[in-house]
Amino acid sequence: MNPNIPFRDKETALKLSNAIKNEAKEDKHYKIMEVCGTHTMAIARSGLRSMLPSNVELVSGPGCPVCVTSQGEIDLFFELIDKGVSVVSFGDLLRIPGSNGQSLMDKRAHGADVSVVYSPLDTIKLAKASPDKHYTFLGIGFETTAPTVAALIMQAKKENIENLSVLSFCKTMPKAFELILSDTSLHLDGFLCPGHVTAITGISLYDPIIASKKAAVVAGFEPVEMLDAIYEIIGQVNKGEFHTVNKYRRVVPDEGSQAARDILSTVFYDNDATWRGLGKLEKSGLGIKEEYAEYDALKRFNLVPKDITEIKGCKCGQVLTGKIKPSACGLFGKKCTPEEPVGPCMVSSEGTCAAYYKYKLGEI
Amino acid sequence: MSEKVVTLSIGGGGKQTSSFIKDIILKHFDNEIIDNLGDASYIKTGVSSAFTTDSFVVRPEFFNGGNIGKLSVCGTVNDLAVSGAKPLYLSFALVVAEGYSLDKLEQIVESAAIEAKIAGVKIVCGDTKVVERGGVDGVIINTCGVGDVVKKLNHYVNVKTGDKVIVTSDIARHGMAIMLERGQFGFNGDIKSDCACLNHMMSNIYEYNIKFSRDATRGGVAAVLNEIAEKSGKGFIIDEENIPLRQDVAELCETLGYDPLSVANEGAAVIIVSEEDAEKVLDALHKSDTGKNAKIIGSVTDDARVILNTISGGKRVVDLPPGELLPRIC
Incomplete structure (x- = not known):
């Protein structure tokens, strides 16, 4: 049986929904940030908001790796294609618009070689099958995905594959958390912490949240798990006692994965990275170490991400930091739609704007 | 040679x-x-x-x-x-x-x-x-x-509030079978396309008060319901727990981040039928091999949107699916 099914049980979900309604004090507004894009989508897909009282508000954070990729970084995908490189990508990136308005999907329709893979390691198969082409994997992801990107680089070096490289714009969460925590205007009470990221980092990632007197609860992605985590957060807020709780122990050990962290530190070093909407954050990106320089597409093709500001009116940055809901952006649903996106948030499968548009959030 | x-x-x-x-x-x-x-x-x-x-x-x-x-x-x-x-x-x-x-x-x-x-x-x-x-x-x-x-079933004006919605087969098998066949993402499984002729099954139900029907090919059930909603001004409320879906198909969809409601079928139709005749139509469908998994999944509403009661008790909108389904990052 699918191990997730018990965590979708309607009876349990309704009990938790009622428990939340009882626990939430009527005169208080609870603002909880879900940091992970997978949570954003899971909340929308399961209709979770319809099970919460109106004074429990969920806002989305900077947890969609595609969404926080800066325009300058995105534009390099297209520069690679113009250099005749075959690009390999996760499906999520295919609809993301470059500065010229074109997406990888458009480029593919015009003859560019764009492959969609489920695992970065599939790039090795592609490179071996067509030794006359050069394949660049577009490395986008947080701590969860980055180890698989690192594994690709290690495997390529081990097998001495020469027609392969990685454009690494992988990012890490701590600095983004710092930024969010320092913004007192957000009035956050707690965080629904990203289960998959924690599986790598361990729960110590959330120490700064606890230090700033907010709740941090690691949650799975099923409705019962998310409701249980929200209940825990409200309880902590009511008591004013905060500690990290791991509610996703069926997948996430408290200490995370040392093996995955070792792989990351073998291949990557912390570099300064520009986040869409958040700007440059020190040591928040994963650059490829000198030992693996031949697999670094930035070096191999002499690429530098340009400092390009987002299109005027695009409020991705405010959406990504939970300052506004997508509907408060003047472009949302008008100039910016899944068919003609302005920002990646609208077309990434984990984007906040995509979730609000697809599921018409706030309209039920 | x-x-x-x-x-x-x-x-x-x-x-x-x-x-x-x-x-x-x-x-x-x-x-x-x-x-x-x-x-x-x-x-x-x-x-x-x-x-x-x-x-x-x-x-x-x-x-x-x-x-x-x-x-x-x-x-x-x-x-x-x-x-x-x-x-x-x-x-x-x-x-x-x-x-x-x-x-x-x-x-x-x-x-x-x-x-x-x-x-x-x-x-x-x-x-x-x-x-x-x-x-x-x-x-x-x-x-x-x-x-x-025999009976014209393409008239949107016949769709009335309170009518029932039936899908004639478990969904999403064709799309997932093709995806596996392409071997693109390295998954294995034995999911057969539902590709089948539905005319004998359909001929068993024309005698009932069927209002509308359409096969749920590209874009799946989500596309069909949204198309009808747009043209008829009516909406739908459907129950996730009643949507027929094989477990292996459900799990593959989930792994790749696809909504089974948006995945293509080649042997599944959406039937809108009067409330009184819904059970009779269901019985008639169950008599044929292509309709043996048919289920009533919901009903027609006045609100021109497609709403899903989720399996866990929540509610959400089911929108028109995007042009090409793409697997997600994590």
């Missing part, structure tokens, strides 16, 4: 064309109308006819549960059947690349013939064009179909 392949001369109109038609096309589509090989075929239809066409480009051409030949018959037969017509005659036009395996081409033609026999329709005219290597990739088929109208 090397494999026999399609050559340009098969489409050239000469001797090879003639032997291809005789040895492959007529051999399988054997009936008195096509045997005449006239420039057009003479057919008899009833007072009111339904007419449709569809082109088939599925890759790979052979997949678990069928091939492009079978699909080209089912697709057109189903368009007629869900429109309330008894399918009678089909055309069959092939566009095939030079160099394509003749054996495979014959298998495709044979599957089309077998499926036509099952459906009780005659393939009465056709055409074969061979294009130079690189002009097309593999085989493309177009079929047109003519049928006698």
Whole structure:
């Protein structure tokens, strides 16, 4: 049986929904940030908001790796294609618009070689099958995905594959958390912490949240798990006692994965990275170490991400930091739609704007 | 001996064309109308006819549960059947690349013939064009179909609040079978396409108060319900727990981040029926093999949107799916 099914049980979900309604004090507004894009989508897909009282508000954070990729970084995908490189990508990136308005999907329709893979390691198969082409994997992801990107680089070096490289714009969460925590205007009470990221980092990632007197609860992605985590957060807020709780122990050990962290530190070093909407954050990106320089597409093709500001009116940055809901952006649903996106948030499968548009959030 | 392949001369109109038609096309589509090989075929239809066409480009051409030949018959037969017509005659036009395996081409033609026999329709005219290597990739088929109208089921105004919504089969099998067949993401599984002719099943329910029906092909059930909502001004409320879905299909969709409601079917129809007749229609559907998994999934509302009651007790909107389904990052 699918191990997730018990965590979708309607009876349990309704009990938790009622428990939340009882626990939430009527005169208080609870603002909880879900940091992970997978949570954003899971909340929308399961209709979770319809099970919460109106004074429990969920806002989305900077947890969609595609969404926080800066325009300058995105534009390099297209520069690679113009250099005749075959690009390999996760499906999520295919609809993301470059500065010229074109997406990888458009480029593919015009003859560019764009492959969609489920695992970065599939790039090795592609490179071996067509030794006359050069394949660049577009490395986008947080701590969860980055180890698989690192594994690709290690495997390529081990097998001495020469027609392969990685454009690494992988990012890490701590600095983004710092930024969010320092913004007192957000009035956050707690965080629904990203289960998959924690599986790598361990729960110590959330120490700064606890230090700033907010709740941090690691949650799975099923409705019962998310409701249980929200209940825990409200309880902590009511008591004013905060500690990290791991509610996703069926997948996430408290200490995370040392093996995955070792792989990351073998291949990557912390570099300064520009986040869409958040700007440059020190040591928040994963650059490829000198030992693996031949697999670094930035070096191999002499690429530098340009400092390009987002299109005027695009409020991705405010959406990504939970300052506004997508509907408060003047472009949302008008100039910016899944068919003609302005920002990646609208077309990434984990984007906040995509979730609000697809599921018409706030309209039920 | 090397494999026999399609050559340009098969489409050239000469001797090879003639032997291809005789040895492959007529051999399988054997009936008195096509045997005449006239420039057009003479057919008899009833007072009111339904007419449709569809082109088939599925890759790979052979997949678990069928091939492009079978699909080209089912697709057109189903368009007629869900429109309330008894399918009678089909055309069959092939566009095939030079160099394509003749054996495979014959298998495709044979599957089309077998499926036509099952459906009780005659393939009465056709055409074969061979294009130079690189002009097309593999085989493309177009079929047109003519049928006698029994009951018109394409009128949106007939959809009324309180009507029930039935899906005639478990969903998302075709899309996921093709995805597995492509082997693109390294998943294995035994998911057969639901590709099947629905005309016999549909003919069992025309006597009831069916308001509307459409087969849920590309875009799946989500697309059909949204199309009806847009045209009729009515909406739907459907229950996730009642949507028939095989567990292996559900899990594969979940892994890749697909909504099963948006995944293609080739043997599943959405039926809108009056509340009084819903159970009777369901019983009638259950009597045929293609309808044995049919379920009532929801009902028609005044709110011109598609709302899903989720399995865990939440509510959400089901929107029109995007053009191309893409797997997610994590």
